[in-house]
Amino acid sequence: MTRRRGEIPLLLAMTYRAMTEALHDRIAAEGREPLRPAHGYTFRLLLDHADVTSVDLADHLGVTKQAASKIVAELEGWGYVERRPHPTDGRARVLALTDKGHAYVRHADEMWAEIEDRWAAVIGAQRLDDIHHDLRAYVDEVAGGRAVLRPVW
Amino acid sequence: MTRRRGEIPLLLAMTYRAMTEALHDRIAAEGREPLRPAHGYTFRLLLDHADVTSVDLADHLGVTKQAASKIVAELEGWGYVERRPHPTDGRARVLALTDKGHAYVRHADEMWAEIEDRWAAVIGAQRLDDIHHDLRAYVDEVAGGRAVLRPVW
DNA sequence: GCTGGTAGTCAATCAGGTTGACCATCTTAG
DNA sequence: CTAAGATGGTCAACCTGATTGACTACCAGC
DSSP: OOTTTTTEEEHHHHHHHHHHHHHHHHHHHHHOOOOHHHHHHHHHHHOOOOSBBBBHHHHHHOOOOOHOOOHHHHHHHTEEEEEOOSOOTTOOEEEEHHHHHHHHHHHHHHHHHHHHHHHHHHHHHHHHHHHHHHHIIIIIISSOOOOOOOOOO | OOOOTHHHHHHHHHHHHHHHHHHHHHHHHHHOOOOOOOHHHHHHHHOOOOSSSHHHHHHHHHOOOOHHOOOOOOOHHHSSSSEEEEEOOOOOOEEEEEEEHHHHHHHHHHHHHHHHHHHHHOOOOHHHHHHHHHHHHHIIIIIITTTOOOOOO
C-alpha cells in the first residue's frame, strides 16, 4: 500500500478537470457555443433513453428541475435539442436531439476518442478498459447506483 | 473496445461525487463545520509543502487569489489553519495547520481509508493501486502536470 | 532609489444553482 | 364520477462561490 489516503478523489478531480478542459478548449477553438459538461451529459441521456423529460434530466444531473429546465432552454436556443409534446402526458414535454444535436454528438465522440487515446497511449488500452469497469463498479456497487453527476466543490 | 466514447469523464465525475459525498455525509453527521473538498485539498497542500501562501493555494486549486483567500479565512475562523508572517517576504503570510487542523487530517485519513477500502473490496487492492497510478499518469504525462483541481460543471 | 512586479484586501458583479409559489394535468380512492 | 393529492413545468426571488478590477504595501533589479 503506497497510496496516500484521500489522494484518489483528488486525482479523480484533476483528471476529470483536465479531460473536460481538453474538450472545452477544442470546442472554443471551433467557435462553437459554450457547451459545458452538463450539456454533454444531457446529450448522452437523450441518446440512451426515449421520452426523456426535464424532470428526468434533473434527476440524472443531480440538480433541481428548474436548473435542468434552464439547461434545456439553452440547448433549445442553440438548436441542439427540441421539445415535443409528450405522447401520453399533457403536462410533460419530451426532449429530443435535433439534426444539429446528433451531428455534434458524433463530432464530440471523435474528440473524446482522441483524448482517451492519448491516455491509452500512456497506460495501455487494457488499463483504460479496467478503469472504466472499476469506476462503474464503484458507482453501482459501492454508491448503490444512486450516484449523481454534478461535482461538488 | 467495448467502451463508449466520452463515458470515462462521466464515470470520473460520478465516482468523484459519490466519494466526496460519502465523506461529506460523515462530516455532517459529526456536526463538524461544513468542510468542502476545497478545504481538504488545502490541508493536503499544507501537509506537503512548507511556506505556502494564499497565492500558492490559488494556483493549486485553480481559482483566483481572492477566492483562495476566502477559503483561508473560513479555515482560520474555524481554527483549522493560521496565518503567520512570512520568514523573508513582508507582504506575504504563510499558512499553517493548527493542532485542530492536524487532528482533523488524521481523522479524515481514516475516513478516506474506509471509503477507499469499500471500493478495494469490490475491485481488489491491486486495481485501486493501478487506478492511482494511471490517474497520476494522465495528469502528469497527458495533461502535462498543469492539471488543476476545481471541477467545471 | 526609481520602476516594475507580486501578496493581499476590498468592493462590485456574475453565473449557476436553490427555494418557494403557482398552474395545469394526471392519477387514484371512494 | 369526482374530489384530493401527486407530478411536470414555469416564474421570480434569493444565495453561494466564484470573477474582475482597483488599490495598498512590499519586494527586487537595474
